[in-house]
Amino acid sequence: MNADLTFRSGLKDVIPTLFGYIGVGLAMGIVANTSHLSVLAVLLMSLIVYAGSAQFIIISMLLAGSPISAIVLSTFLINSRMILMSMSLAQYFKQDSLLNNIGIGSLLTDETFALSMNKLNQTDHRLKPNWLHGANLLAYAIWALATVVGCLLGHLITDPNQFGLDFAVVGMFIGLLYLQMITDRSKPIKLQLLVVIFVAITMYFLMRWFPGNIALLLATLLGCGFGMAVSPHD
Incomplete structure (x- = not known):
């Protein structure tokens, strides 16, 4: 590419x-x-x-x-x-x-x-x-x-x-x-890994209460919020 x-x-x-x-x-x-x-x-x-x-x-x-x-x-x-x-x-x-x-x-x-x-x-x-x-x-x-x-x-x-x-x-x-x-x-690789792990764990728990596609949507939104929270700001 x-x-x-x-x-x-x-x-x-x-x-x-x-x-x-x-x-x-x-x-x-x-x-x-x-x-x-x-x-x-x-x-x-x-x-x-x-x-x-x-x-x-x-x-x-x-x-x-x-x-x-x-x-x-x-x-x-x-x-x-x-x-x-x-x-x-x-x-x-x-x-x-x-x-x-x-x-x-x-x-x-x-x-x-x-x-x-x-x-x-x-x-x-x-x-x-x-x-x-x-x-x-x-x-x-x-x-x-x-x-x-x-x-x-x-x-x-x-x-x-x-x-x-x-x-x-x-x-x-x-x-x-x-x-x-x-x-x-x-973005540092450690930060990206942290967000990936957060989304994976969130998805695991959400799937206990929500259908797979709803859980995926919620995990994505929560992952975006978590990424913004832990990203360094100028």
């Missing part, structure tokens, strides 16, 4: 994260196939919903015969963390058009958000729409393709977890966190 902020650079920078999209996308397609969803339904879901965890939940709720209102509400809660991520990135695109901002926000994912945070360390804290459009569009296309392939191959694989596909996204985020910590020289 370098300081280049062109569309082509965005395509190049996002490539390492695509393995996570492929792994989870294949698993989602396989689950959808075993749940008797058609290839067209899987493709449309990936293009319209475009949210891995939410798509798994939607499939299970459809099978359970849940009402549409419950499915919509669950999807919103699962992806509510994207509000925080979009707000964090919005400050870098204040001078850009509304259309650019809508495009960025619509296709932003956990992975491209983390990628953007890493990119800021290389560009003197600058981002450009073309770079993020390149990263977002390639990730979007690969996700849709992976879910469709998974659905087509679903009858060949009865248990996707035996291939470790369920760990693909976890491994990817560990790598992104590591890169973020070693490249961000604005």
